[in-house]
Amino acid sequence: MKEQMILxxxxxxxxxxxxxxxxxxxxxxxxxxxxxxxxxxxxLLALAAFPDxxxxxxxxxxxxxxxxxxxxxxxxxxxxxxxxxxxxxAPGSMRAAGGxxxxxxxxxxDHCLVADKPSGMAVHPSRPGHYGTLDEWVLRHALMRGQATxxxxxxxxxxxxxxxxxxxxxxxxxxxxxEAMRDKRIDRRYxxxxxxxxxRDTGTVNAPIGKDRHHRxxxxxxxxxxxxxxxxxxLHRTPEASLVTLQLETGRTHQIRVHMAHLGHPLIGDTLYGxxxxxxxxxxxxxxKELSFPHPWLSHTVTVYSVRPAWWTAAAQExxxx
Numbered sequence: 001m002k003e004q005m006i007l008x009x010x011x012x013x014x015x016x017x018x019x020x021x022x023x024x025x026x027x028x029x030x031x032x033x034x035x036x037x038x039x040x041x042x043x044l045l046a047l048a049a050f051p052d053x054x055x056x057x058x059x060x061x062x063x064x065x066x067x068x069x070x071x072x073x074x075x076x077x078x079x080x081x082x083x084x085x086x087x088x089x090a091p092g093s094m095r096a097a098g099g100x101x102x103x104x105x106x107x108x109x110d111h112c113l114v115a116d117k118p119s120g121m122a123v124h125p126s127r128p129g130h131y132g133t134l135d136e137w138v139l140r141h142a143l144m145r146g147q148a149t150x151x152x153x154x155x156x157x158x159x160x161x162x163x164x165x166x167x168x169x170x171x172x173x174x175x176x177x178x179e180a181m182r183d184k185r186i187d188r189r190y191x192x193x194x195x196x197x198x199x200r201d202t203g204t205v206n207a208p209i210g211k212d213r214h215h216r217x218x219x220x221x222x223x224x225x226x227x228x229x230x231x232x233x234x235l236h237r238t239p240e241a242s243l244v245t246l247q248l249e250t251g252r253t254h255q256i257r258v259h260m261a262h263l264g265h266p267l268i269g270d271t272l273y274g275x276x277x278x279x280x281x282x283x284x285x286x287x288x289k290e291l292s293f294p295h296p297w298l299s300h301t302v303t304v305y306s307v308r309p310a311w312w313t314a315a316a317q318e319x320x321x322x
Contacts, residue, residue, distance in 0.1 A: 163288020
């Protein structure tokens, strides 16, 4: 562990395509400015401060240097974002279409970004020519700020679900955040309005989810499905509806919607899963309110909060839940 702390990652800065990290006062014998990248690579592998595969990838593209008291790592290979397929043919606007709320940035630094996705916006394109996605918006945000690097989403939300979506700005961030997602170290919390009074104040739904062969858009509870666990807590209830918060232990497609319908309490407005039509909503009343994740460079926990959309608040007030 002491060896890993030799590099002061807190003082690292982005300089164009490179991350510059101050060198320790004492280097291994024979290692100095201008040393062959192969020798620097061996030192980095011995430190174990970064994954071996990342160090080796950087070495393979000439992305490791010692210069002027700093270690330089080429983490941000230049990308012409204006020519990216998501932007090249898209209307040149940061505005959201169809009167939906515009996305906003909840958190951003040199390594990652969290965008607040509005309801009605897809995270990524589902077909050629599908413009107006959150991926497109985030790339345009980067282009407008002179950032010439790709951003990749770490998780997704249903088109009609509002809330935070996490993006990585370089390969190392993507690998570490993907690993954190697999290890269930990324915590996603939601709030939903559901039909009827949920009887138990807290509970867990542990029921596998798979595709519904009779309806391509639906998912269903099935023994052959993927493991899925949702924890819930009731904050308010009336004879007609309940306000619940939910924490995902897994991340299956439509997981909250399927699990709450399985309990007999489909989300308000979610006609796909048996809810009655709602005059004030054309989609399910589901909002991602909180996202926590280990920072991919410094490892401290980052927590962001999404403000309730106006449509969600209005529906909750109409139901007497706020």
